[in-house]
Amino acid sequence: MDIVRTEAYSLIIMKKIQSSILVVDDQDEVLLAAKLILKRSFEHVFTLNDPKKILNFISEHQIEVLLLDMNFRVGYEDGKEGIYRFQEVKEHFPHVKIILMTSYAQIERAVEGIKLGAIDYMMKPWDNEKLLENVKQAVQQFRRAQRNPKEVKSSFYEGVSEKIKETFRIAKRVAITDANVLVLGENGTGKYVLAEYIHQQSERKNGPFVHVDLGSLHENLFESELFGYAKGAFTDAKQDKPGRFEAANGGTIFLDEIGNVPLHLQTKLLQVIQSKKSIRLGEAKLRDLDVRIITATNKNLSKAVEQQEFREDLFYRINTISLEIPALRERPEDLEGMIHYFLTEYAEKYQTQVPSLEPFLLEKLQQYNWPGNIRELQNRIERAVIMTDQEPIGLNALGISDSMLIQFENKDSTLSNLEKTKIEQTLIKFQGNISRTAEELGLTRQALYRKLEKYQIQTK
Template sequence: MKQGTILVVDDNRNILATVKMLLEDYFETIVAIASPDNIPARLREDRPDVVLLDMNFRSGMNSGNEGLYWLRQVKKLRPQAQVVLFTAYADIQLAVTGLKEGAADFVVKPFDNAKLVAALTDAYRKTAGTKTAVKAGGSGMFWGQSPCMQELKAMVEKVAATDANILITGENGTGKEVLTNEIHRLSLRRDRRLVTIDMGAVAETLFESELFGYVKGAFTDAKADKEGMFELAEGGTLFLDEIGNLGYSLQAKLLTALQRRSIVRVGGSSQIPIDVRLVCATNRDLRRMVASGEFREDLLYRINTIHLHLPPLRERREDIPALARMFLDRYVTMYNKPRMDFTPAAERKIAGLPWYGNIRELQHSVEKAVILGDGRMIDEQDIDGNTAAAEKPLDEVQTIDEMERRLIEKTLRECEGNMSLVASRLGVSRQTLYNKIKKYGL
């Protein structure tokens, strides 16, 4: 029985054609692209359950760095998708690195047809199992016992049933999207769709067509009318993640739609009424951006009827042990491992690390420990704290290396992974950029 959607990314078009034919009997929808630069758009448009991702593209690099970068982007933009890595270089260390970064499996070229199909269908079953668990299990939000989170929970329970627009703030990895899911689940709109769009991943030229849709003939590739995100979310909730990344000129267009409660498709003339509950999220200080002229004050007031702030993990340390154990139980089940536990030394290390990457970093660290664990106990050396500076707040960054890492990471996000553009903006060669990415593990 064919089911699910798979995205295949490989710059060898012969391989794309071969894999597509091989998978036709297994997947309902197969999307094949040759350029990784199109990954963000395809994740938004096609919402794949599984991604088969080549590790090396035509840049001439064969270290797998570009593939690892795109693996991280997929896990960031569509964390529920399972990623299977595809490489011609049978490098065990690279395989381990890919697994550490969240890949579900690793397939070496030239590939065995049966093994490739098995890896991809197994990956799909993990995705399907996660979907079922979320559907059946209700809330996916971990509140913990810390006073700050209990206060937040009380506030959410008060406002969720209203139609008030909500702004969620917090550092990367604190769970802003999970909180949005909880708000939608508790709302009167829970039987309608929750539509998510990452404003940081949408090019300015595509903003209007993504949010408002377009009519046939509006531009060269507009071969049929297409609904935008506002229409897709009709009667439900629209989540605009990373709202602080929206360009100033485009903020006025969003504000107009919110004020009029109607949109006009690109190339069209008819006003289309919209009924959505808006939730926005950002890790930036929007009031400071207003003061510096980067964000419209009237738009801030429109999206900020209710402000919810998610504290960083280091400010709710009493919740860390329970969170770590929750992730441990989850991944032991997901990866069919025997029952595992933390040693006292591991528990002390988990409780003591700063976790600048917040819940996301803790989750990935526990997942890696489960994947690589050979026994029933996870010890302190199995807990990876080396990524602790990855999301360190800027006012705590003290070294040149940390500043350089943050700049490269920021530019990679802004350029949506276009390596040539990143290198050009930073004023370095493409080879130097790859060396820096490898150095900092980006």
């Protein structure tokens, strides 16, 4: 009996997945519980209670999956540090699959993390089997990506509308200079994409491109993260650490959401941008910086200056050149191209065929306001690709209802008239051939006949 048990136990051990998992949380009891559960299925399970050590640990242990808590300090339960650490990992190790761990109160932050690229989030306290299953799926995603590396392709769809083409034309001219650039636009319009484009078109393209989301950076971490610190500068400063400005030397630093920087911290930022020198916390030594500075915001900084919420001298320092990205609703001619770009991208990601679209879907989507802009479109397309099973994508698959569409007063712009016009144009194209017209429109012959009768369209 003992021999049987021993053999069974050996088989269980042999079945462990040869993968490296890292769990990061400030509570030792959470780390212990996670390790005990995950060791059932994974050979290498590591834990950390200090988020500052994540990057070095991932580099040293070739981590495949990271389970990351959203909060690390008592009294700061807004999840901002978790998002900041998440983005830091994604920037340095984009291949690592990240699962966020959160409580009920931080679900909104966790969802934000999903939109930024986390593959899932777990509620604490978690269900043990669900935890194991989620980590297994994350490992599978990591392995698939390693086996099937995609060809390098454009990381964005520029568009054909005159507004966006003019923005990129100016950006290309500006890129060859070292002028400070301020990128303006609503959330989700692609400010990061434009900043990276400027970097890639510049002579600094072989240098680092460092993205700092100032909106998610807690003000207590502002100076230490941006400018670095010396060993002993504060309690947890065990060793010297360069800041993000130093990390961007020879390249570009992109300060996103600069409009969210509190007024009392803007002075320090102005000094560094103006002098191109920084001082680490706990030091008196000035360090020279060779960086291109690009900033971005969705706020009206001119108005903020008038209301004394943003320093005027900082505004003029970052605003040598300003570029504005139009909202998606202002560039409707780009909608079709973007939809097909994202359909292709997510079909590749989820190993499925590129789905087709229901007839007249594009016309309907022209009447949606897209409050979340390109980011919203991207998320809705990804959802549709995941949820659609060999069926054409329609409004329902995108999570959009008819009531969400703009109701035009002009009768010539109603969906019915758009549909009628499309049918008439397709009939003309195929010289009245019902079969070919129905096939082109994605309808059955019977459905087409009903619409011909509905709109009183005469055929030959």
